[in-house]
Amino acid sequence: MNLVRLLPLLFLALMACKRPEQTNQSFTAYTGATIIDGNGSNPIRDGVLLISNGRVVAVGTKESVKIPEHATVHDVVGKTIIPGLINAHGHVGDVKGIDGGHYSRENIIDNLSIYARYGITTVVSLGGDKPDAESLRAVKDTVNTQHARLFIAGEIINGKTPEEAMAVADSNHHMGVDIMKIRVDDNLGTSPKMPEEIYRAAIKRAHELGYKMATHMYYLDDAHKLLDAGSDMMAHSVRDLPVDDAFIQLIKQKKASYCPTLTRELSTFVYEDTAEFFSDPFFTREYDTAIIKPLLDPARQQKMRESKSAQTYKKQLPVAKANLKTLCNQGVPIVFGTDSGVPTRFIGYFEHVEMSMMADAGLTPEQILLSATKNPAEYLGLKDVGTLVPGHWADFIVLDADPLSDIKNVRKINAVFIGGHEVKR
Numbered sequence: 001m002n003l004v005r006l007l008p009l010l011f012l013a014l015m016a017c018k019r020p021e022q023t024n025q026s027f028t029a030y031t032g033a034t035i036i037d038g039n040g041s042n043p044i045r046d047g048v049l050l051i052s053n054g055r056v057v058a059v060g061t062k063e064s065v066k067i068p069e070h071a072t073v074h075d076v077v078g079k080t081i082i083p084g085l086i087n088a089h090g091h092v093g094d095v096k097g098i099d100g101g102h103y104s105r106e107n108i109i110d111n112l113s114i115y116a117r118y119g120i121t122t123v124v125s126l127g128g129d130k131p132d133a134e135s136l137r138a139v140k141d142t143v144n145t146q147h148a149r150l151f152i153a154g155e156i157i158n159g160k161t162p163e164e165a166m167a168v169a170d171s172n173h174h175m176g177v178d179i180m181k182i183r184v185d186d187n188l189g190t191s192p193k194m195p196e197e198i199y200r201a202a203i204k205r206a207h208e209l210g211y212k213m214a215t216h217m218y219y220l221d222d223a224h225k226l227l228d229a230g231s232d233m234m235a236h237s238v239r240d241l242p243v244d245d246a247f248i249q250l251i252k253q254k255k256a257s258y259c260p261t262l263t264r265e266l267s268t269f270v271y272e273d274t275a276e277f278f279s280d281p282f283f284t285r286e287y288d289t290a291i292i293k294p295l296l297d298p299a300r301q302q303k304m305r306e307s308k309s310a311q312t313y314k315k316q317l318p319v320a321k322a323n324l325k326t327l328c329n330q331g332v333p334i335v336f337g338t339d340s341g342v343p344t345r346f347i348g349y350f351e352h353v354e355m356s357m358m359a360d361a362g363l364t365p366e367q368i369l370l371s372a373t374k375n376p377a378e379y380l381g382l383k384d385v386g387t388l389v390p391g392h393w394a395d396f397i398v399l400d401a402d403p404l405s406d407i408k409n410v411r412k413i414n415a416v417f418i419g420g421h422e423v424k425r
């Protein structure tokens with residue numbers, strides 16, 4: 001066949017590749033908003049977010065992004081678009097209202113739906129995950145979910161011997177998980193702590209199987225030892241002491257991340273009185289008075305006031321906040337997390353309280369947003385989420401106000417999208 005006869009065929013082949021909009025691929029464009037892509041780069045003014053098949057096709061200025069002719073165009077001038085937020089330490093399926101013990105597939109979906117309505121479009125459930133959760137993992141998502149994407153840790157690894165702990169890691173692997181988790185804590189001296197020999201074996205096995213290990217801890221000394229043993233993520237704040245230089249150097253050298261969960265501390269003592277947020281409309285839109293009624297019981301409040309552990313956690317919260325600020329200043333990757341989805345840690349709402357507490361600790365809105373977008377995706381290896389870049393899921397929030405001037409503006413949600421579809425709110 002000579003070249004002249006081949007040319008029309010080549011042309012047709014090129015057309016088939018280059019003009020996908022003519023092969024019934026539909027596009028949606030959001031135009032005119034300020035776009036924060038989650039990578040920590042400067043916001044894009046008068047931006048275009050182009051989506052197709054639930055994924056981002058292009059993000060940029062209106063000069064740089066060509067909108068296909070048949071695209072559906074939504075004018076969102078005056079709004080700010082940010083990526084859907086990632087909670088790198090939550091729990092799903094157990095809680096309904098303020099009570100635990102409701103684990104079911106239906107309740108997992110219900111929990112994930114509340115997260116989504118608050119703009120939390122991805123949740124890493126750090127433990128307590130059963131086969132019902134496995135079937136809902138984000139890695140299996142197709143296009144439209146209407147609930148937050150889910151990554152799971154399976155059963156929290158424990159055991160009386162290294163062999164027992166390694167067997168739990170193996171069973172998590174067989175069930176199908178995204179990350180693994182251990183707890184190294186004596187709960188303020190009230191329970192036995194996982195011995196070093198056992199957690200070293202658990203971390204080693206998790207790594208052999210190809211998983212990162214998140215570690216619950218409280219004390220600086222344990223945090224140091226856990227990093228030395230290979231922990232990839234501090235799942236809470238160091239709360240007993242200010243972080244020292246040795247810890248800072250080690251966490252940086254190990255390229256591990258740090259998840260403050262300040263609202264976990266808050267939940268231990270905030271119900272000693274009527275919590276201020278009980279009257280916040282952003283709270284009551286999901287949580288009505290019947291749900292919070294037990295927390296208004298004076299006897300229950302009195303018990304919390306007299307609880308030694310509650311008062312210790314309260315006293316140590318400023319240490320956790322100062323450590324967060326120190327580590328963030330030192331360039332340690334902060335990953336956003338709350339430990340919500342446990343009774344009295346209100347799913348979805350607590351994420352917004354956490355952001356406010358991080359701001360109180362001295363973090364900038366840019367640093368807080370980075371902790372809930374690029375950082376968890378990168379440091380926990382969460383695929384296709386976190387940043388608005390071509391190929392990633394079109395999970396994003398349209399805000400009525402600029403979050404970079406005040407992180408509380410993330411509460412001014414106009415709409416939440418998961419896989420390009422608006423979440424019903």
Ligand SMILES: [Zn+2]
Binds near residue numbers: 089091126339
């Ligand atoms: Zn937790």
